[in-house]
Amino acid sequence: MAILSASVEDYLKAIYELSRETGSAVTTEVASRLAVATASVSAMVRRLTGQGLVSHERYGALRLTKKGRTVALQTVRRHRVIEAYLVTALGYGWDEVHQEAERLEHAASPELINRMAAAIGEPAVDPHGAPIPTAHGTLEEPRHRKLLDLAPGERARIVQVEDEDPELLRYLASMRFVPGASIRCVKKEPYEGPLTIRVGSKNQIIGPALAARVFVSAP
Numbered sequence: 001m002a003i004l005s006a007s008v009e010d011y012l013k014a015i016y017e018l019s020r021e022t023g024s025a026v027t028t029e030v031a032s033r034l035a036v037a038t039a040s041v042s043a044m045v046r047r048l049t050g051q052g053l054v055s056h057e058r059y060g061a062l063r064l065t066k067k068g069r070t071v072a073l074q075t076v077r078r079h080r081v082i083e084a085y086l087v088t089a090l091g092y093g094w095d096e097v098h099q100e101a102e103r104l105e106h107a108a109s110p111e112l113i114n115r116m117a118a119a120i121g122e123p124a125v126d127p128h129g130a131p132i133p134t135a136h137g138t139l140e141e142p143r144h145r146k147l148l149d150l151a152p153g154e155r156a157r158i159v160q161v162e163d164e165d166p167e168l169l170r171y172l173a174s175m176r177f178v179p180g181a182s183i184r185c186v187k188k189e190p191y192e193g194p195l196t197i198r199v200g201s202k203n204q205i206i207g208p209a210l211a212a213r214v215f216v217s218a219p
């Protein structure tokens with residue numbers, strides 16, 4: 001496969017992530033995710049379609065082809081391995097690594113990424129709980145429930161949080177809402193009110209918007 005630009009990789013990763021999060025990706029959502037004009041996305045989509053990386057129905061969803069998904073997962077792997085390496089080997093905080101990985105993910109070679117992963121024990125997930133694609137470009141990404149969906153009395157384990165906002169990550173860490181934490185939903189206020197969540201020996205109050213950005217599995 002020919003060497004692709006950082007811009008192309010960013011678009012493919014954005015389409016992959018949006019498809020994963022919402023079930024589909026449309027031009028306006030990609031524009032919002034990448035902070036670019038809709039017209040720029042339309043032009044890039046035509047280019048990606050011509051390269052066999054994306055399929056696009058007029059006014060419809062964008063879908064990665066098999067080749068496009070491979071490129072997207074390679075980029076995702078580089079990003080998540082870099083995050084894991086920065087935290088594990090270099091002592092970065094989990095709130096410091098997203099932007100660093102955004103800058104480095106286009107420059108690192110597959111060989112460097114593989115060596116970084118090996119140096120830290122081939123982690124299965126990044127510091128925020130997101131699974132890391134294999135070196136062969138495969139990824140099993142389970143559908144986790146949102147913290148928001150827990151019922152009063154229900155127990156769970158935090159497995160993943162969204163990682164783009166450093167301030168949000170610091171706030172979650174201050175409440176001990178981190179991957180691996182065991183929790184119990186104590187109370188859920190009606191009409192989209194806040195949740196009371198037991199973490200360790202403390203009850204924490206979390207609003208529904210934030211609770212939708214924390215993902216859980218069975219305890």
